[in-house]
Ligand SMILES: Nc1ncnc2c1ncn2[C@@H]1O[C@H](COP(=O)(O)OP(=O)(O)OP(=O)(O)O)[C@@H](O)[C@H]1O
């Protein structure tokens with residue numbers, strides 16, 4: 001056991017002098033453009049924010065800087081279905097801890113299918129470390145939990161983009177338990193982009209909110225994910241009545257009476 005303050009990634013910093021084309025994507029995304037330094041939590045760091053606020057962009061650049069395949073998987077995965085430049089990765093400085101992770105995984109929500117194909121291609125030896133059953137022959141959620149339960153191990157660095165996408169509420173709770181075991185007993189570090197009020201409730205974590213001008217630390221109870229979900233569930237009928245209110249009926253046209 002390395003102790004609770006082990007972290008493989010300590011912080012990430014945007015070096016503005018290394019940005020070659022500041023007027024192009026991804027530097028047009030405000031949270032990215034204004035990034036300074038982000039200190040990672042030793043166990044779990046969450047990225048939250050509106051759709052399009054830059055979470056996946058930053059997570060992918062951190063993953064590539066940390067040595068993962070841009071399309072997801074372990075560091076041994078070298079498949080690629082598209083070639084892409086990483087202008088953000090080139091301008092990021094990743095500050096690492098003293099210890100190197102023994103293992104790791106980058107989960108990209110969109111490319112889990114390609115990761116499953118690559119695992120099949122690598123053959124039985126690799127497949128066994130994922131539970132022995134092709135991920136293609138399992139449902140999305142089953143395959144994801146097989147990955148977590150069989151492949152995620154101690155001293156690992158795990159970068160996950162919307163892990164809840166595949167999971168029922170019950171399995172999201174199972175994911176919380178797995179994250180807790182890995183983070184607190186097996187010295188793992190996670191960086192997770194999520195919209196799930198269940199996943200984000202994990203308490204031994206730092207949340208960062210991507211807004212329209214910056215990335216700032218927030219408390220769980222202050223997040224829209226928590227407040228809006230709670231209010232919606234407690235006042236469901238009122239919300240639905242307001243959201244789905246039928247438009248007022250059109251005024252009836254005067255009908256002309258036929259002359260007899
Ligand atoms: N290849 C690209 N070229 C130009 N713009 C892009 C490209 N990829 C993403 N974007 C834009 O960059 C912004 C940030 O996208 P990103 O995928 O990082 O958002 P996100 O915070 O992960 O959103 P979500 O919650 O929907 O997953 C979006 O406005 C998106 O349209």
Ligand SMILES: [Mg+2]
Nearest residue numbers: 055056057193
């Ligand atoms: Mg995203």
